[in-house]
Amino acid sequence: MDLKNLKPAGAGDPTDTILDGSRFVRACLRKPVDRTPVWFLRQAGRYMQEYRDIRKHHTLVEICKQPDIAAEVTITAAEKLGVDAAIIFADLLLPLEPMGLPFEFQAGEGPVVHHPVRTADDVKALRTDRTDELAYVARAIQKVASHFRNRLGIIGFCGAPYTLASYMIEGGGSRNYIHTKQMMYGEPLAWNSLLDKLVAVLTEYCRLQVLAGADVIQIFDSWVGSLALSDYRDYAFEASKRLVRAVQAMGVPVIYFGVETAGLLSAMAETGADVIGLDWRQPLDEGWRAVGYSHAVQGNLDPITLFAPLEVLEKRVREVLRSAGGRPGHIFNLGHGIVPNTPVENVQAVVRMVREFHQEKARLELANG
Ligand code: CP3
Secondary structure: OOOOOOOOOOOOOOOOOHHHHHHHHHHHOOOOOOOOOEOOOOOOOOOOHHHHHHHOOOOHHHHHHOHHHHHHHHHHHHHHHOOOEEEOOOOOOHHHOOOOOOEEEEOOOEEEEOOOOOOHHHHHHOOOOOHHHHHHHHHHHHHHHHHHOOOOEEEEEEEOHHHHHHHHHHOEOOOOOHHHHHHHHHOHHHHHHHHHHHHHHHHHHHHHHHHHOOOEEEEEEOOHHHOOHHHHHHHHHHHHHHHHHHHHOOOOOEEEEEOOOOOOHHHHHOOOOOEEEOOOOOOHHHHHHHHOOOOEEEEEEOHHHHHOOHHHHHHHHHHHHHHOOOOOOEEEEEOOOOOOOOOHHHHHHHHHHHHHHHHHHHHHHHHOO
């Protein structure tokens, strides 16, 4: 795989160095780095005053559809935190619209799809030929890429077929995924056709993000933990694997992330994703062992630790770093997204702690000869 991120340093910018720009991508590829890269799931969001200010004037979807604003939100969050990667500001559900499924975010309720997909005819009616309508995401990525040049890794993203299918079928978030599993078990032809259509759309969606400058693609299979291992293998794995391989063929590494996946990790790794995202319920070393050391891992601090006193927070941050064991291929992150009301200064403190851990380690190594 070519190291797309090793672009020449931007002319005239003294802070640009090849090592800086590629730290995150190098870790995705399990290459040695000067220190563990760090970024946060949902690093731009309601916990940040700058984001809340913009949200006073624009809805979430408006922000996503205006490349100037989406780029500004992305850049502001990454710079304020001092992280090694910027994830493009967008939402998992955006591809539903060009497929013919309008949705909205209702205050306090999350996403609502007005006419959920429930029958084979509903699946048949879904369109796969309008992915270029998502070009606004590509334009936002271009703006972020030209701002950071090679100083930070730029992450594009999409939902995994299973997780997006579950939103389309349930019509929103769900506790038990009854409608989704009913189609999965009871109407295998409709289910497979739905996943095929999603793989087609998501592949093109990722392609436009990569062409615009995304260095890495993260695939969010946020709700895959609702599946038993055998159901994951029988009904979700194949579509995820096809998407992972299609994106890798574009020349970028793929991060594949899910929540409550302790029982699924080795199967998820079989998709061939370069990096597996770990949630916080399992110690990182156990998760990495399950994934296998031929993959990098990303994670896995409990996002609610960010509400703890600094001493507790630091203890947990160090635990995560220590359990990575100095092996190349660890990207520090949370086990899931930052939640509203998280103190921003604690998120910044974590970035400092990750840096300090390495400085200390370097000093110790020097002292011990
Ligand atoms: O900084 C970043 O991480 C980039 C932005 C981002 C958003 N959504 C913006 C957003 C990302 C990466 C996502 C992905 C996303 N969207 C996921 C996968 C990540 C995960 O948490 O597992 C999912 C499941 C969604 C769907 C979605 N969007 C939900 C369930 C919600 C929550 C609804 C709520 O009100 O809490 C959203 C809304 C959303 N997407 C917000 C943000 C910043 C917050 C709502 C707002 O600004 O009004």
